[in-house]
Amino acid sequence: MLSGAARLVLFMSSYAPLLVLFALLDSFGRGWPSILCAAVAAASVLALVGMWLLFQQSAGDWQQLRSS
Numbered sequence: 359m360l361s362g363a364a365r366l367v368l369f370m371s372s373y374a375p376l377l378v379l380f381a382l383l384d385s386f387g388r389g390w391p392s393i394l395c396a397a398v399a400a401a402s403v404l405a406l407v408g409m410w411l412l413f414q415q416s417a418g419d420w421q422q423l424r425s426s
Contacts (some may be wrong), residue, residue: 367409370402
């Protein structure tokens with residue numbers, strides 16, 4: 359089961375493409391709203407990559423069982 363932080367990262371990263379579109383189209387106005395949308399999108403994608411790397415390191419090695 360995923361922790362609350364992992365669920366939050368997955369939730370935020372799913373909205374990253376929408377936030378990028380908001381930033382590009384200046385949906386909330388020019389200036390800091392667009393910058394904030396782009397920053398949240400970038401931070402969520404970086405957090406997702408960091409979570410993937412963390413899960414990859416903590417995953418066990420696959421072992422093959424030999425039948426006798």
